[in-house]
Amino acid sequence: MGRRFRWLWTAYAVSSYGTSLGFGAFPLIAVLVLHSGPAQVSALSAAALAVGAVVAVPLGPWVEFRRKRPVMVAMDLTRFAALMSIPAAFVLGWLSYAQLLVVSIVVAAAKIAFNSASGAYLKGLVPPEHLLAANGRFESTTWSATVVGPPLGGAAIGMFGPMATVMADAVSYLLSALSLRAIGGSEPRPTRTGAPRLRAGDLLEGWRGILAHRALRRLFFNTMLVNGLIMAPEPLLAVLLLGSLGFEPWQYGLAFALPCVGGLIGARLARPLVARFGQRKVMLTAGALRACWPVGLAFVQPGVQGIVLVIAVQFGLVTCLGVFNPVLATYRLDQTDPNRVARTLSAWSISASASIAAMTAVWGLLAAVTSPRTAIAVAGVLLLATPLLLPRHENAPQDARVTV
Numbered sequence: 001m002g003r004r005f006r007w008l009w010t011a012y013a014v015s016s017y018g019t020s021l022g023f024g025a026f027p028l029i030a031v032l033v034l035h036s037g038p039a040q041v042s043a044l045s046a047a048a049l050a051v052g053a054v055v056a057v058p059l060g061p062w063v064e065f066r067r068k069r070p071v072m073v074a075m076d077l078t079r080f081a082a083l084m085s086i087p088a089a090f091v092l093g094w095l096s097y098a099q100l101l102v103v104s105i106v107v108a109a110a111k112i113a114f115n116s117a118s119g120a121y122l123k124g125l126v127p128p129e130h131l132l133a134a135n136g137r138f139e140s141t142t143w144s145a146t147v148v149g150p151p152l153g154g155a156a157i158g159m160f161g162p163m164a165t166v167m168a169d170a171v172s173y174l175l176s177a178l179s180l181r182a183i184g185g186s187e188p189r190p191t192r193t194g195a196p197r198l199r200a201g202d203l204l205e206g207w208r209g210i211l212a213h214r215a216l217r218r219l220f221f222n223t224m225l226v227n228g229l230i231m232a233p234e235p236l237l238a239v240l241l242l243g244s245l246g247f248e249p250w251q252y253g254l255a256f257a258l259p260c261v262g263g264l265i266g267a268r269l270a271r272p273l274v275a276r277f278g279q280r281k282v283m284l285t286a287g288a289l290r291a292c293w294p295v296g297l298a299f300v301q302p303g304v305q306g307i308v309l310v311i312a313v314q315f316g317l318v319t320c321l322g323v324f325n326p327v328l329a330t331y332r333l334d335q336t337d338p339n340r341v342a343r344t345l346s347a348w349s350i351s352a353s354a355s356i357a358a359m360t361a362v363w364g365l366l367a368a369v370t371s372p373r374t375a376i377a378v379a380g381v382l383l384l385a386t387p388l389l390l391p392r393h394e395n396a397p398q399d400a401r402v403t404v
Contacts, residue, residue: 004183005126005134011179012118013141015076018172020149021156022083022165026100029162033090034097047101049357052108053350059113060206060346067189068121068342069180075114076177082106083170087163112349120341123333131333135326136270143263143322150257206347209340215391216335219328220348222287222389227352228359229386230294230317233379236363236372237297241310244372245302255307259314266322274327283327288387290320295380298373 030036030044063071082103089095126134153165210220241247241255266286273282296313300306336344367375 004185007179007183008118008122008125009134009137009141011072011076011176012138013145014179015172015176016141016145017149018169018175020145021153021172022169025153025157025162025165025169026104028157029086029095029166030097030100032162033095034100036097040097044097044101044104046357046360048104048108049353049360051105052112053353053357055105055109056112056346056350056353059109060116060343060350063113063117063120063346064340064342068117068124069183071117072114072121073177073180075110075117076173076180078110079107080170080173080177082110083166083173086166090163108353112346112353115349116342116344116346119329119333119345120338123338123341128334132271132274132326132330135329136267139270139322139326139329140264140267143260143267143318146260146263147257205340206343206345207351209336209344210347213335216332218389218391219332220351222386223328223348224351224355225386225389226291226383228355229379229383231356232359232363233294233297233372233376235360236367236375239367240372240376241300241306245300245306247302247307251307255310256314259311259318262315262317262319263322266319266324267326268322270323270326273323279327279331282323283331284387284390284392286320286324286327287390290317290324291383291386293317293320294383295377298377298380 026044030040036044086095086099086103089099122134123131153168156164156168210216238252241252247255270282277285293313293316296309300309332344332348333341363375363379366378
């Protein structure tokens with residue numbers, strides 16, 4: 001796919017590994033450095049997703065009508081500066097919970113803007129017949145970083161403290177920006193039709209485009225529910241495994257890092273599966289199968305059998321995600337008008353962040369009223385119904401591109 005794609009892939013890989021190294025650093029800083037309580041630690045994660053999504057709403061139209069590579073570089077540099085402010089404030093003795101919260105929000109909003117710009121840039125950079133291969137490489141990079149990053153980050157935190165991994169994450173964004181600059185070449189400035197300034201209607205254009213497309217609309221609601229129901233019980237699972245079931249921290253880390261190999265396998269299988277069985281069949285099958293695994297987590301027990309069950313469930317889930325995600329990403333790019341890619345991807349990411357934040361809060365309340373195991377079971381049962389939202393029309397992947 002050429003030198004320019006290789007530099008784009010390098011930028012993605014560098015930042016992915018940096019983010020994985022820094023995984024969990026903010027909660028650790030909140031607990032170990034700022035002595036925050038459980039409510040503050042939970043609020044840190046939920047507020048970053050929710051407020052970051054709100055802040056990102058006007059960024060979609062803003063990204064749409066600008067050259068995408070400079071936007072990506074600017075978002076990388078924004079994240080670099082925001083993250084580096086944390087160790088700097090720590091050294092000076094100024095670090096506070098409010099700063100952690102603000103940095104979390106800035107990073108979350110910048111991530112949404114970066115992803116919307118990178119998707120639009122990728123569509124213009126790679127021929128349509130290579131989009132699935134490109135998205136498959138990004139997906140495999142994500143999962144390989146998830147396998148390697150958290151264990152190395154945990155070791156670095158143990159040796160040097162959480163500030164070390166925050167700095168590594170920050171530097172990864174700087175290296176990503178340099179890789180994007182190395183792509184070179186020219187990028188035409190997007191032409192805007194209609195009013196020259198940002199209008200209120202532009203903020204909703206991405207959602208209008210998604211909802212006007214029958215298959216994308218169903219995939220959108222399916223993805224929001226599936227992501228929310230998978231992510232919302234994650235804190236509760238940590239409470240269950242590390243608390244009442246007595247798992248050691250290294251066992252907990254192993255149970256979630258090892259299955260990520262399945263994501264790498266799934267991403268590698270996506271392209272040959274589509275070539276053999278077709279895009280529609282692979283999307284529907286992998287989309288349905290990814291909803292069948294999490295209910296098994298409600299039956300986890302102490303001891304070795306519990307670890308084996310968690311690893312097996314997570315491996316199945318992550319493998320299905322590894323197949324489904326690049327196929328969905330490719331289909332979404334194929335079906336979106338080139339002049340609305342950034343707004344569509346921005347709307348999709350904003351909705352995902354907001355739904356995860358909202359459902360995480362709801363499941364926390366459910367666990368408080370019942371128990372973590374019951375809340376995990378409820379999420380798993382509800383997930384079993386989500387395949388009903390997948391597009392079932394025989395010609396769904398051949399729907400015309402949306403041109404709202």
